[in-house]
Amino acid sequence: MKDLGHWPQGPEPGDGRDFDAWRRFWKRVGVFTVATRFGDDGSKGGEFEAMLRQIDAGLLGTAMTETGKSKPRAGAYFATAHPELPDPVRDLFQKIIEHLDLA
Numbered sequence: 001m002k003d004l005g006h007w008p009q010g011p012e013p014g015d016g017r018d019f020d021a022w023r024r025f026w027k028r029v030g031v032f033t034v035a036t037r038f039g040d041d042g043s044k045g046g047e048f049e050a051m052l053r054q055i056d057a058g059l060l061g062t063a064m065t066e067t068g069k070s071k072p073r074a075g076a077y078f079a080t081a082h083p084e085l086p087d088p089v090r091d092l093f094q095k096i097i098e099h100l101d102l103a
Helices: 019-027 048-066 071-081 087-099
Strands: none
Touching: 048 071
């Protein structure tokens, strides 16, 4: 990102484990996430599937089974089978729209 000129201005967060500080750091250049924490602790709590599991664990299970556990295919399956746009995804889209000044 630095080589491409997309590194946020200002100091990096001092604490490498402070997820919210890093989220604010990256927000400056339009990098957003639906994650609520890092996913590198073995719990997979920061992965996309964690959000889908909170929204509808049964549908995620079906999606994983039907797609052979392919994460991209399971996400697409989930998106087409879920009756409405989940709030975390709607919020993410809103942040992108605001960043791009399309509101």
